[in-house]
Amino acid sequence: MPTTPATATHSSSNGSAEAIMLELVDESGTTIGTAEKLAAHQAPGRLHRAFSVFLFDEKGRLLLQRRALGKYHSPGVWSNTCCGHPYPGEAPFAAAARRTHEELGISPSLMAAAGTVRYNHPDPASGLVEQEFNHLYVGLAQDAPRPDPEEVGETVFVTAAELAERHAEGPFSAWFMTVLDAARPAIRELTGPSTGW
Numbered sequence: 001m002p003t004t005p006a007t008a009t010h011s012s013s014n015g016s017a018e019a020i021m022l023e024l025v026d027e028s029g030t031t032i033g034t035a036e037k038l039a040a041h042q043a044p045g046r047l048h049r050a051f052s053v054f055l056f057d058e059k060g061r062l063l064l065q066r067r068a069l070g071k072y073h074s075p076g077v078w079s080n081t082c083c084g085h086p087y088p089g090e091a092p093f094a095a096a097a098r099r100t101h102e103e104l105g106i107s108p109s110l111m112a113a114a115g116t117v118r119y120n121h122p123d124p125a126s127g128l129v130e131q132e133f134n135h136l137y138v139g140l141a142q143d144a145p146r147p148d149p150e151e152v153g154e155t156v157f158v159t160a161a162e163l164a165e166r167h168a169e170g171p172f173s174a175w176f177m178t179v180l181d182a183a184r185p186a187i188r189e190l191t192g193p194s195t196g197w
Contacts, residue, residue: 045129053082055141060195061157079173092135105146111139114186121174160196
């Protein structure tokens, strides 16, 4: 993992896992503290900072990922290109680029901010709750994904019509449609009107 001032405090010199901390925020997105990742997601959930990335190929198709079966939250479901949480003190844009490379082995091109969205989505399967202030990003995937199998089960590029069919069949993450709908204006600007987004 690339080391930044924010990530350096989350890397152990002996390789042992440390607790992953998230930024807690108020309703306006101002940082008000930190919490351990799992604790922040336990019901009723604590509002925390997150990000969601939507990358497209040259044909305007969206890169989806199926979350690995070993993930503690929403395993085996389809979701947007990449999502996650900045470390405390890490800029959401930097976290989005970092995590996209860690999970998918690609560096986004022309990635741009696409606004924010706040939501509260319980996950009935796990009992965990997504109380998130989510920073949205759109960009291009110009390299073939090389997914980390511990994070990503599989990937696929889909058109808007193909996504509608897949979404009807499921399963998708509880937050997927919320973040997609919030990012649509920026997605249309990036991909053009003919792609149907």
